[in-house]
Amino acid sequence: MIVNNSLDEVKKRENALSIIKDWVLNKSRESLYDLTGLSGGFIASPSEIDLLETYVGPAIFEEELQKVGIEHMGGEKVLPLNRTSSGILATILALVSENTNVVHYLAELPAHPSIPRSCALVNANYSETDDFNEFTIPENTSLVVITGSTMDHKVIDLENFKKVIEMAHDKNIPVMVDDASGARLRTVVFNQPKACDLGADISITSTDKLMPGPRGGLMAGRKELIDEIKIKVNQFGLEAQPPAVLAMLNGIKNFNEENLIKSFKRKDELLNLLNQNFKKFQTTPTGVMITPSDLASELKVSHNLSDNDVAFVFSFILLKEHGIITIPPVSMPGASATIRFDLSTSDAFNLDLEDLNKKIVSSFNNLEKLVINEDECREIVFNF
Secondary structure (H helix, E strand, O other): OOOOOHHHHHHHHHHHHHHHHHHHHHOOHHHOEEOOOOOOOOOOOHHHHOOOOOOHHHHHHHHHHHHHHHHHHOOOEEEEEOOHHHHHHHHHHHHOOOOOEEEEEOOOOOOOOHHHHHHHHOOOEEEEEOOHHHOOOOOOEEEEEEEOEOOOOOEOOHHHHHHHHHHHHHOOOOEEEEOOOHHHHHHHHOOOOOOHHHOOOEEEEEOOOOOOOOOOEEEEEOHHHHHHHHHHHHHOOOEOOHHHHHHHHHHHHOOOHHHHHHHHHHHHHHHHHHOOOOOOOEEEOOEEEEOHHHHHHHOOOOOOOOHHHHHHHHHHHHHHHHOEEOHHHHOOOOOOOOEEEEOOOHHHHOOOHHHHHHHHHHHHHHHHHHOOOHHHHHHHHHOO
């Protein structure tokens, strides 16, 4: 295997960022295409930037964020965080006791790794399932978790969503919804209600996913729970800093639902083009994707790489040769290695789909040449 552990994942990310830096400096930002769906952004005027002081910034921008955040997420109060994972950690630190149970329902396994890792820190018993018929809430459960949209954009069934919340509340157990991309994907594309409007006690979203905001998290929910969680957030330095708060505020203000709707319409066109050369690409709500196992099955040559390694190598070829950023090269440890081409990003609107298809085919052809040599694969992933 090429990528064996979390340290390897950190190293391949460092290499990817170095490639991106060289591309921007030696070519142009305009010729780089971020198709991760996580491109985010930082929208701010010069006058706003002048207010980004340690205490002035929160005083000016957090009150307005309460208003627009509640409009976007629902709930009674919002809490800005430096990461969605930070909000998950703080929630579990605040609400989950040692040796209690945390049960998690999602549309497709696995869950984001921050959830089981946070449970492990407090010595809680964690379980997850994507089979609603198997989902139960045992005695001594302190928290029920629901994922609105998975890392690969599989969206939860609305009726199951409602039933899990009802099951939890029948036992007076709070519900946390990991709605990282779902806060927009579910509501805009699938016309589902906001998580808090469905009765969730806490909902968390990523402010860089499918919207022009910074890499950060925004939590919404019941006021008394937000206040309790906020104590842990402040104790452990998990709060969003003034620049991120400003960028969240403007990111929400500039969120354009039409971008998601346009990408929803364009995905079939891209899939039809890809189907001329591949069998295993699938649509997502906002683009197309291929799993590591499906990508490996497309290869017609023998190799010794794992399926995830094949995905990493393919994604680095896309990046180095065509300036196409997908999630696997830049992801954090534990993230899915599925390759998604998200058409909701601003870069995607400037990319001709026939040209994108040609770049994908060309990269795959080079992948077939490369996978037979593990040393060359390791070099493209780690640059050594």
